[in-house]
Amino acid sequence: MTRRRWLVRIDARCMGAALCLGIAGESFRPNAEGGHRPRTLIVDAAVDVVDAAETCPVQAISITDPDPAEPPPAALPSCL
DSSP, rough: OOEEEEEEETTOOOOOHHHHHHHHEEEEEEEETTSESSSSEEOOHHHHHHHHHHHTTTHHHHOOOOOOTOOOOOOTOOOO
C-alpha cells in the first residue's frame, strides 16, 4: 500500500502566530522573517497537519495533493 503524501505551503500571510508549531511541530519550523515554513514541501498525510492548517488565524497554510508529473520546487522561497 502506498503512503499518502501532501504538498504543504505557507504563504506570505503567515504572521508567526506559531499555532502550527504547537499542533504539528514535526512538520513546521520558524523562518528567518519571523513566520513559519514547512520542514519539507512534501509530507506524509496526517491529521495534525490538517489541524494546523485549519487553526491558522490567517489561513496561510495550504495542503494539496502533489502532482506526480511535476517535481516539487528545489528551493523554498524565503517567504515560506
